[in-house]
Amino acid sequence: MKNNVLIIGGGPAGMEASAQLQRLGYNVILIERESTLGGHLNRWDRLFPEGVPASEPLEALMKNMNGVKCFTDTEIQSINRLDKSFNVILSNGITVLADAVLIACGFDLFDASRKEEYGYGIYDHVITNADLEAWFQSKSDDRIDNPKRVGFVHCVGSRDEKAGCRGCSKVCCVTAVKEACEIKEAFPDAQVYCFYMDLRMFGRHYEDLYLKAQKDYGVRFIRGRVSEVSENQDRSLLVKAEDTLSSKPVQITLDLLVLMAGMRHSEAGRRIADMLNLAPEDDGFFAVRNNLTANQQARMPGLFLAGAATGPKTLPESLADARSAAAAIDHYLTDIFPQTRKLKKLVKKNG
Amino acid sequence: MVDFGFSLSPSSRIDLDEFDRKTFDRLLALEPDAKKCMECGSCSAVCTASRYTETSVRRALHALRNGCGAQAVEELKGCQFCGKCTMVCPRGINTRHLILSILKIYGAL
Ligand code: SF4
Ligand code: SF4
Ligand code: SF4
Numbered sequence: 001m002k003n004n005v006l007i008i009g010g011g012p013a014g015m016e017a018s019a020q021l022q023r024l025g026y027n028v029i030l031i032e033r034e035s036t037l038g039g040h041l042n043r044w045d046r047l048f049p050e051g052v053p054a055s056e057p058l059e060a061l062m063k064n065m066n067g068v069k070c071f072t073d074t075e076i077q078s079i080n081r082l083d084k085s086f087n088v089i090l091s092n093g094i095t096v097l098a099d100a101v102l103i104a105c106g107f108d109l110f111d112a113s114r115k116e117e118y119g120y121g122i123y124d125h126v127i128t129n130a131d132l133e134a135w136f137q138s139k140s141d142d143r144i145d146n147p148k149r150v151g152f153v154h155c156v157g158s159r160d161e162k163a164g165c166r167g168c169s170k171v172c173c174v175t176a177v178k179e180a181c182e183i184k185e186a187f188p189d190a191q192v193y194c195f196y197m198d199l200r201m202f203g204r205h206y207e208d209l210y211l212k213a214q215k216d217y218g219v220r221f222i223r224g225r226v227s228e229v230s231e232n233q234d235r236s237l238l239v240k241a242e243d244t245l246s247s248k249p250v251q252i253t254l255d256l257l258v259l260m261a262g263m264r265h266s267e268a269g270r271r272i273a274d275m276l277n278l279a280p281e282d283d284g285f286f287a288v289r290n291n292l293t294a295n296q297q298a299r300m301p302g303l304f305l306a307g308a309a310t311g312p313k314t315l316p317e318s319l320a321d322a323r324s325a326a327a328a329i330d331h332y333l334t335d336i337f338p339q340t341r342k343l344k345k346l347v348k349k350n351g
Numbered sequence: 352m353v354d355f356g357f358s359l360s361p362s363s364r365i366d367l368d369e370f371d372r373k374t375f376d377r378l379l380a381l382e383p384d385a386k387k388c389m390e391c392g393s394c395s396a397v398c399t400a401s402r403y404t405e406t407s408v409r410r411a412l413h414a415l416r417n418g419c420g421a422q423a424v425e426e427l428k429g430c431q432f433c434g435k436c437t438m439v440c441p442r443g444i445n446t447r448h449l450i451l452s453i454l455k456i457y458g459a460l
Contacts, residue, residue: 135379189407211442214386218379220416223390243365245413252367 002027002047003333003340006088006098008076008272011039012061012315013307013322014104018324019064025347026333028067029096031074033268035061037105045136047315048171048178049205057315075268078313080194081300084336099337100302100329104322105269107308110157110165110261115348118259123231123241126252129172130212130263132179134307136186140305141183148191150183151228152176154196154259158262167283169262173200177213184217192219193252195226195241201312222250229257263312287312302336303330370418375458378415381452386411387442394446399413401438405431406434409444420457429452 005021007014009031016343018030036042038061044054050268077089080102088096112120112128127135129141135141146329154176173196180192194213201207213219224241232238236253237338245251265284273280278299281287286309298305306325307318333340381383387410387411395407402426436446 189417191372210389214389215383218386243417246365246410248363249415250365250367250417312423342418 002099002335003099004029004085005100005102005329005333006031006096007102007104008085008209009032009035009039009104009106009269009307009309010070010072011104011106011107011260011318012041012057013309013318013325014039014102015061015334016319016322017102017104017257017306017326017329018068019061020323021329022064022067024330025071026330029069029071029098030065031077033073035073035110036279037065037070037072037191041056041315042135043130043137045133045177046182048174049203049209056217062262075143076272076275079293081276081302084302086302099190100304100333102299102304102306102325102329103272103309104306104325105266105272107263107311107312108262108266110163110169112156112261114163115156115160115259117228118156118233118257119229119237120259123237124227125211125237126257126259128259129175129179130261132258136182141227144256147152147183147187148193149252149254150180150187150190150256150258151226151237152180152192152194152258153251154194154260154261155225156261157264159197165262165264165283168200168312170263171202171314172196174203174206174209176258177206177209177219179258181209181217184219192217193241193254194216194219194221195224196221197223197225201246211351216316224250227273263308266309268320269309275317276303278303283311285309296321296328302332304327304332364370365417365419366385367418369427371420372373374420375415375442380458382449384444385412385415385449386441387444388394391441393439393441395437397433397439398430400429401432406430408450415453415457423453436447 003026005026005028007018007030010030018028022028028052038058041058047054075091077091080087084100086101106319125143135144157163160163176194201210224244226241230238237257239254240251286305287299288295288310296304304325306322373405390409392409395409398406406429407426411423414422430450434447440446
């Protein structure tokens with residue numbers, strides 16, 4: 001008998017884990033709320049740090065989905081932990097008895113309109129990182145009208161206890177630098193400014209991108225959090241911050257302001273956690289069994305986690321996390337179900 | 352003029368709308384590496400002159416990025432051209448050469 005594994009969430013982490021578990025011989029069922037697989041990756045144009053089109057990793061992930069049972073436009077109606085398995089009722093009426101469940105629900109983007117002082121949804125030329133990616137894809141957005149002066153605001157809804165998020169969202173620094181370079185490519189005459197508190201260029205090749213932004217694109221990095229934005233009569237924006245490196249207030253008029261909205265926990269994921277009586281960690285993301293050594297295990301036997309369900313991650317980090325989760329699930333099922341163990345031994349003997 | 356017994360202090364705010372891009376671009380054409388400065392402060396920390404005068408390559412570059420040429424020149428007045436700052440700059444900027452160019456373009460030489 002093949003074990004059933006249910007994967008909740010069809011973003012990169014869910015897709016990668018599905019493919020791995022399918023190859024290991026399990027019966028994989030993947031459910032996704034939206035009508036297509038890919039999650040947030042669908043909404044990216046090009047990816048940091050090298051500018052690879054987002055469609056490339058998406059296609060690579062799609063290719064390995066053969067044999068996985070995918071239900072799109074589907075959510076969890078109820079989920080119960082039984083003795084050794086989970087009884088799950090899906091919104092399409094199907095009931096699944098799963099021996100292991102992987103939650104790969106990803107993250108929600110911070111709602112930038114909650115930082116009212118930045119005027120998202122109020123002023124004409126304030127957009128978010130996600131809006132800008134959409135524009136790179138479609139080249140149509142009335143708010144982007146041949147701007148000559150463009151600013152990026154780092155840490156919007158991150159590192160901000162008042163906005164309900166003390167933590168760093170990890171990917172928005174490098175995203176801002178990537179998008180700043182792309183804006184320069186789209187509008188070579190534009191002056192581009194990044195307002196940052198710390199530049200977190202932790203990943204491989206990220207520092208190269210930062211250097212390129214300075215050297216080849218002349219992006220000006222201003223160390224200081226934007227404190228307020230107001231709109232002038234001509235719809236341009238007056239932006240104020242402190243230039244903390246010279247301890248002086250700084251102001252500038254801009255034609256476009258891009259807010260780097262951060263990563264918050266997934267509300268859909270939270271609903272599932274509530275059904276299972278699982279308390280989140282302080283940051284709102286799923287609690288793991290051990291933050292150093294058991295990152296893919298939830299605090300319930302048979303329940304596993306991958307990707308941004310456990311906090312902000314880059315794409316390669318999410319994929320690596322998904323592979324680890326697949327291995328952890330394989331170990332768990334082999335340990336718990338004697339027939340799975342026997343089957344594995346048999347396969348090994350007969351080569 | 353009537354003496355009211357007080358005076359207005361000039362604004363210390365940096366207004367980037369007033370930035371003199373032409374002069375700055377002239378400097379960058381001569382010293383493209385200046386764009387690479389990440390304001391780490393290594394240059395200022397080793398500077399022999401900074402112990403006794405207000406000398407700082409980092410502050411000078413920063414002033415230029417804010418469009419304050421006169422202040423940049425002021426920050427470099429005490430420079431002895433010893434070249435120590437060039438030796439430590441992690442971004443490999445020839446700061447000594449850069450100082451000379453700044454002084455030339457911003458009118459002190
Ligand atoms: S990655 Fe950068 S922009 Fe994003 S929250 Fe962290 S410090 Fe702020
Ligand atoms: S060259 Fe000038 S600025 Fe550099 S360390 Fe020597 S005195 Fe200081
Ligand atoms: S040492 Fe180099 S990078 Fe650091 S502040 Fe000085 S000029 Fe800039």
